[in-house]
Amino acid sequence: MIDNFSDAQVVRKAVVATEAGVVASQHKRAAEVGAAVLAAGGDAVDAAVATSFALGVVEPWMSGCAAGGAMVLWRADERRAQVVNFNMRSPRELKPEDYPLTGDGRSSDLFPWKAVVDDRNVQGATAVAVPGVIAGMALAHERYGRRDWRELVTPAVRLAQEGLLVDWYSGLITASNAKGLAQDPDAAAMFLDEGTWPILGGWTAVTERHLDQRKLAGTLQQIAEGGPKAFYEGPIARALVRDVRAKGGCLSEADLAAYQAEWNEPLTVDYRGGQVHATPGLTGGPTYAQALAQLEKEFEPAGRGPDARAYQAIARTLDAAFRTRLSDMGDHESPKSPPCTTHFSVVDRHGNMCAVTQTLLSIFGSRVVSPSTGLLLNNGVMWFDPEPGRANSLAPNKRVLANYCPVVGVGEDRRVFAIGASGGRKILGAVMQLSSFTLDHGMDLEQAFHQPRIDVSGGGQITADRTLPQDVLKALGEIMPTSVVRRTVFPYAFACPAGVMRAGGRNMGCTEIMSPWGDAVAG
Template sequence: MSYKVKQTNTARGTILRKPAVESRGGVVSSQHRRASEIGVEVMRAGGNAYDAAVAVSFALGVLEPWMSGPFGGGGMMVAPANGPVEALYYGMKAPKRLDPADYPLEAEGRASDLFPWKAVVGDRNVYGALAVAVPGTVAGISALHRRYGTMPWGELLQPAIAAAREGLLMDWYAMLMIASRAEVLASDSDAAALFLDKGVYPRAAGWTALSDQRLNMSRMADTLAHIAAVGADDFYRGDLARSLIGDLQAKGSRMALDDLESYQPEWQKPLVVPHNGAAFHLTPRLTAGPTFADLLGELGQLRPKAPTGAPGAQDYVAWARALQGAYTRRLAGAGDDAPEAGQDAPNAPSCTTHFAVVDADGNMLSMTQTLLSAFGSGVVSGSTGLLMNNGIMWFDPEQGNPNSVAPNKRCLMNICPVYVEKGARRIALGAAGGRKILPAVAQMTLLMTDHDLSPDEAMHAPRIDVSGGPMVQADVALSPEIHDALGQEFDTIGVERGFFPLAYACPVGVVREEGLNTGVSEIAMPWAASVAAD
């Protein structure tokens, strides 16, 4: 099923349209159309939503290699049609032998990427081998497959392997993403060889030429084929684990084989928060889930009964107040097993990926996976072709604070995969976009529960962003009345919805109601798409 993007210039900015897809069969929504198609193909072949998720997860690591991959981490909400809702946490961890002395502070200045920590000499907590944390993605996907999968593991990895053999097509968006990190990629010889031409430029033909220029991802293809053949355990305890650790240690990492061997994902009982007749199932810790629960509690006091239909000025003001309050409490927080500290840089490019799946039987999943920054640490494992994460950047490099960097400590993430029920409506949704994730996910779900908007209406509704700083970003497409109401209480700036830099996060989701499945994807993201099985 195809979709169209309609763009109309108006006095209040640009209006984009990316209509929802509907089906009585399965639907996959992701940040890359081909990944969504792969998930649908798995369901057409007889797989369920969780088989599709395995295939989509690995495919996204090939199709959007800067957003996520096997050496990343994440989390998911799993909602079987006839079973209990569960959360699965597979976030990153600091290596056991991490030494805080490896991250000396500069005399002044702030970190160069997402979080305004005090600057570390050489940005060692942001780029390079010392920024790499112990990964969880492969362990998490494997845990999902063991519990819910019906198709053979190796078969589900074949689409990702084929995509890697073909190589990533260098269109304008891929070139833009690579150019945005070219300086970082140039500092690692393996990353430069994969992504850059002459160690400087994105691999591409002339700007007027029709080209089939592709990245050579053959090493990644071989690695995925190995995981498909011998199983996920080899990534943590076998030959592949030894190759990964050897590459990292050669580049200065303190990670050791026992860091991988001891890693375990964690099945968790979700937080369940009632709100205006809906039940919000949220990840319980080490994510934005607890902050979402806090937000809902405050919103219940600020706006106990929101009117159905399009939200008005009072709704946006209440959302801004609740978001600001929840983030104030979150940012005062702590580290492992407690609220997160730090704050994102404004309007960073998207650096995470989210997808959601529903099958014909009503099994649903909402899954977020990430390398943290775009291209993670900027380090590629030469023998495997995999990009390494930079999860150490989640920690405060200054010692003596609750979230200070320390060995064997779990990384705190901004991810917020959710599952929501209200009456016959079931919603699986999440987003990419750092600290902007929670505001987007909260507004999308509230539009479909408090205000009873359709999934399509909710995705196209203008949003605000309040993500820890004093300023409120408001979509220029909002009415003057809403801008005025926000401006009376907050330092407010009008910002157009766009994808680079990402102003309002990138939500994608699926909704099931009375047997009809609907998929929606962020209208401003050029590759994002929902695809239906029929």
Template sequence: MVTWSPSNFSQTQTVRKGAVRSENGVVAAQHGGAAAVGARVLEQGGNAVDAAIAVSFAIGVVEPWMSGPGGGGYMVIRRPGDDNANVIDFGMRSPAGLDLSNYPLSGGVASDLFPWPSVLDDRNVTGAHSVALPGQVAGMGLAHETYGTKPWADLLEPAVGLAGEGLLVDWYAQLLIAGVVGDLRKFPKSQETFLDADGNPRASAWTALADQRCDMSAMQATLAKIAAGGPREFYEGDLARSIVKDLQAAGSSITEADLAAYKASIVPAHKLDHREGTVFLTPELTAGPTYIRTYELLQKAFEGVNFLGADTYVEYANALFTAYAERLAQMGDVEGHRGCTTHFNVVDSDGMMVSVTQTLLSIFGSKLMLPESGVLMNNGIMWFDPEQGKPNSLAPGKRCLSNMCPIIGERSDGFQFALGASGGRKIMPAVLQISSFIMDYGMDLEAAFHTPRIDVSGGDTVVADNALPGSILQALDQRFRCVAAPRTVYPYNFGCPSAVARDGDENQGATEIMSPWGDAATY
């Protein structure tokens, strides 16, 4: 067995993060400040969707490299007492006028998430040619129109305020900015916002109290326009015209007609009848169908298995290997392991649940921050295979295939949960195992989030948490190529999950124990 261990770090340190428990509503997010925004909306009488909208915009300010108005995603919603759930699809799409000649193959393999054939100048990875039509604002607008109860402007007000304060640069933010400093230097507004005058990452002092911030005033003005003008301002108003002007000046083929034509949609969630309850998932072009296929493979294997042991982890690995092999062959998604996405969940005091995953795709997306609006744009074009005649080949006016997998589940004893993760192709294995811990082994959130997992997401290797007992690691190593690795703050060797749950009248919230910013909040 291969054991990967970062020798500079303590081998005896243990980390625990308690779940939040309350009879009031709970929000769990990758940033505690954004979760607190949602909790305040709940306290003021908003429902779970109101809170989710507020979190969606707030987290795009405090964690801007993961998501924001320049990105897209999926929301799963279940109202108390409903037998089903709905999905709001606000995924990204390629522009109608996309010109394939702008993406000539240059030999070799791409430099970022996907091992596609490389494109000249990485045009599908960074810069304006990599930008797909964003859906986040439209998705939140549709959620508000259909389920919201609080005024739209009120829900954006916290994000406007946070942008006015500027982005606080602590050690974790500094680390993430430093990882892409070379690409940020290519785009003036990105450099101006995230780097100092010398082109280095903005940084706080090593030993002194400091309050180093990135100026987000352009984003503040943009959010204020969306708050005042409504969500269509981003697609048809003066703001839309500003966005298109900046994109086209940088070389994008996105037009005003493209933005005006973009619409989010509501579709029924896929319903999976689990042996211990029900799971509601996102439909095509997400990891939802792959989750379902993995569960189908596990169902027979789990018959009569009542404890979490070596046989269970071997079956997790078997099912994930098979399901991902089918996905890669049929859906054309061969994403690598550095996808930068965010996930958050809300449960209100009435039991309404929302599970949201949204993304810019790569960390900092295209790395292009628009000069006038301060919107950091996605690089969703990279989701497509640039080689023609392949599954998921790049084409005009085409929806993007993603690995997002937000779910809502209900166990046979009435325990309900909303769950999802970030982490590119690591998302679905994390969601599958945590939901299995809850559904098959009766765990609550705190126990499920502290239980070690494996990652099998399309390669030839099982990455196993080195906190697993030796007998389980040995059983995995006998069947597969197994690498034992720790759960760390950076990099994430496994997906980064968050969840809320409802157990009778008690609500719970939990986030990845190694996430330094992730937290759950209540009131």
């Protein structure tokens, strides 16, 4: 493979341990919002709520009020992990016959399902599922929150009133999706110049431009003042449903009013004298757990860094786990899909942690904006296989099967970490390797995040970081076809993780080193 990047360029992110709490997020401004909550005495859950809402403003194409996802919590005083599941559901009025197959070809987006007429399951209001992120945040806050709900949502209101400051990276993201956004007048008005071009600042001069997110600010203000129910019942719900149905979708007020997030017991894996806690059920957790359990059987760590044997073992276990997932769970996401999710991790000064992954599914979701609320809407219906009679087939009022995999790990040495990632099917391998680097090789967070990774996510092939030693690359090639690529800002070949760690009473955080917006902030 030939690329145009300088071989002399080295990218690093510094990790500094602190007695304060830390938020690690894919956008620094959202991390700053969460860190301010921690500095004011808030719990990790308080910071998670504030960060979640802020991310919906500053990284709107990844998540927001119309998203779904999951949170893994660690309560230091209880030495206990818990899970909040706030995944999306299909609308109650959804009719599978409204998504007829074309008879040839495959879907135009993440999943290689059989193609649906007009991509009705991929783009547009017909792809919108029932969102759960606000219910999930509310459920966690009800049990562990210490700060007032309004206080936690208000920073996002202010960010939306200001509008996202666009730069080269937001322009890159928008340009790669401009064709789809242009098909919805309201999405085009929010994200595109003249309905066609990505909104950009200056090239050589400093010319600040901001997205117009004033409608979103008004919606967030109502949620701040009225609490979580203000989204699922009342004026916001009515306006959102009216907009979706006007554009051809079937979301109803009954869908929103009936939605409930759930407390779940974590899927716990005993590993190397410690434990790792993951999300159960229709998530990436079971596949992650299978891979990690098999990795412990595959090899015994030697030394402080992963060698060729370690990478071979990682590749074999991920390959076996994905074979199980793709055959039994109905997940057939393309391994080449771009990151379209956001993850953040939080630790407070007492050691309580949250690992939170939330998503619109595709980048920019359904590429539809609700004009009354300013919300960019999800395309969660695409998670279902449109072909009838399969494990994950389209059906009304059904919870989706997702890839996200937030985890909390406790090592034999008592170090505790919370990590997760965005990046579709690549999430599992990234989270599993970061767990292994920490638990098998004793790495701290900075070492683990800078350690080169591989991706094995189905298809019988390995994608390897070109900075891996030649003996490792040769060893990988001996067990599976291997392509060598560079770690870049877009697309992310090895997912986009974010994590925090507590060791010896001090905290630290780190995000994917190539993420230009991602950062860890102490508070």
